[in-house]
Amino acid sequence: MGTRLLLCDCAGTQTIDAEKLSSACDVACSRIHTALCTKELESVAQPLQEGKVVIACTQEQDVFLALADELGVEVPGFVDLRDRAGWSEQGQDAAPKMAALAAEAVLPQPITPSVDVVSEGTCFIVGPGALSFEVAERLSDQLAVTVLATDDMDPMSRSFDVVRGRVRTVKGALGGFSIKLDALQQLEPGGRGAFGWTEPRDGANSSCDMVVDLTGGTPLVQAPAKREGYLRADPKDAVAVERLAFEAMQLVGTFEKPLYVRLEESLCAHSRAEQVGCTNCLDICPTGAITPAGEHVAIDPMVCAGCGECAAVCPSTAITYEDPPVSALLSRMHILSRTYRRAGGQAPRLLVHDAHGAEMIRLSARFGRGIPADVIPLELNVISGFGHAEMLAALAHGFARVDVLLAPTTERDALDRELALAQAIAGTAGLAQIDEADPDALSDLLYAQDVPPPLADPVLPLGNRRQITRLAAQALNPQAAAPLPLPENAPYGAIAVDTDACTLCLSCVSLCPSGALADNPDMPQLNFQQDACLQCGLCRTICPENAITLVPQLDLSDAALSQDVLNEEDPFACVECGALFGVKSTVERIMEKLSGTHPMFATSEQARMIQMCDNCRVNAQFQHKDNPFQSNPKPKVVTTEDYFSKRKDH
Secondary structure, eight states: OOOEEEEEOTTTTSOOOHHHHHHHHTOEEEEEESOTTTTTTHHHHHHHHHSOEEESOSTTHHHHHHHHHHHTOOOOEEOOOIIIIISSTTGGGOHHHHHHHHHHHTSOOOOOOEEEEEEOOEEEEEEOHHHHHHHHHHHTTTSEEEEEESSSOOOSOOSSEEEEEEEEEEEOOTTOEEEEEEEEEEEEOOSSSSOEEOOOBSOEEEEESEEEEOSOSSOSSSSGGGSTTEEEOOTTOHHHHHHHHHHHHHOOEEEEEEOOEEEOGGGOOSEETTEEOOOHHHHHOSSOOEEEETTEEEEOTTTOOOOOHHHHHOSSSOEEEOSSOHHHHHHHHHHHHHHHHHTTOOSOEEEEEOHHHHHHHHHHHHHSOOOOTTEEEEEOSOSTTOOHHHHHHHHHTTOSEEEEEOOTTOOOHHHHHHHHHHHHHHOSTTEEEEOOOOHHHHHHHHHHOOOOOOOSSOOOOOSSHHHHHHHHHHHHOTTOOSOEEOOTTOSOEEEEEOTTTOOOOOHHHHHOSSSOEEEETTEEEEEEEGGGOOOOOHHHHHOTTOOEEEEEEEOOSGGGGSEEEEEEOOOEEOTTTOOEESOHHHHHHHHHHHTTTSGGGOSHHHHGGGGSOHHHHHHHHHHSTTOTTOOSOOOOOOOHHHHHHHHHHO
């Protein structure tokens, strides 16, 4: 049996066309109920027992979850048609949007990979003695507590451990913090009177499952609000301290930590041969979860908070986001656009938002105008990783415009950069950010928006982010005759080579991480494939002649997929055997500079070796009287005849 959609008009406050919903999104719809969560709750029981069910109500989902638990059946799915579509000034025209939202709700979604994190309750408290000891006393019954007192106050209780010192570094996250301490003094419990303390020592190491910071000063970690297991409160705020103590007691057990991103080290363009190239992810990570690790970077999954910015700005797709993966996000956008059109809609707009945006939409629907019937909301766990590839893909899917609704806590660095890149490729008319925290103002803004015409023939871009961008850009720029100019630091482009300065040493080829630069084994030649170029800058950094310049652009022609010759010269013919080797101009330049002036090439015979291939040069050196490989003459073999003739002489 297929999925069944249970409908409710919420006491007659919205208009629902069950027939159009059913035909547009290929699901079986129930009759339209009026009070499904109260008077008609019994109508939910049988469908729940029969098979997969999606209930068109999220406000009262706890009621339906309790019913499913009571019946011992599979948890139903939920979709909000009321706040996002039905409750609107244009609610009577919302059938296409309802169909799109219902179709998205029944679309299977991948499960984000995760790992178990075990916290056994080892707690490290740092702060002034009076407050820290009070909190420790409260927690010590349930947690194994160690207090680092930042002042000279002595503890009165031995129900927890106490040390003194300074915190040098804190690394890790819930279940795996490592702490380095300086000036560490441990308490000596024996004797009468005040406790004694050991001599201070630096470089002490400790580990714990959670850290409680009551210092009130600079946080001990980057992005403290995003670090799981790191609890921080203003010591002057009694309520915040009490809440913090309660949270600490809940952090014992086994927790599921999502693995938000995946790293393919072989694709990373961070560095080669100790030359640094791309640092995008290192520069933008708010939590410090990404660190250099030789020629690539390393990501600490326990510290990663899942903002997705690193994946958005990674030029090589070495970092990919998994919550959800880009393929699943594209599937959602495709089904929304396709179903909207199938249900009779013409030019849908996409509103990308997170949980904060969802609450604004609900408030606007209940107390205001709601959102227009052609604005389709797409809720994500985080929006900071919604990059240029996703923006362009949405336009390619047939959305007339794409708006990203920002929240007060949204990480905006990557979004700003990615929006500028997407606008350079697709134009500014259909892409924008909305920074508005007032639900009524949001509604007014959406109703007043200019809506450009959507793509006449939507396409379905697939692949990784680079492939998605190229396919979407080709659909959005069908008449592009020249490469599209892009902002600085864009991940697409060409390189310009100063042929007068370039000596074809090919250092750039040896370091290129993507294979965009290549040589020709048969002749001195520098080849370049623009589609593969990451604009990482390694070639520019390593070039000894400063002959390379990066040119950010996007060439949508087929020429970008093949190799172009950036520089080439005639090879030099060996004066002995005629074999081709090296670069003719380079050999001539060396001859000009060294012949007759350098001691090793003072004579014409010695200078001639510069013009020989490797084999001939070795042979000439071996035959030369100053042969560097020559050793003392081999001793003559003494024979029996020599021995007897020597005796006769005596």
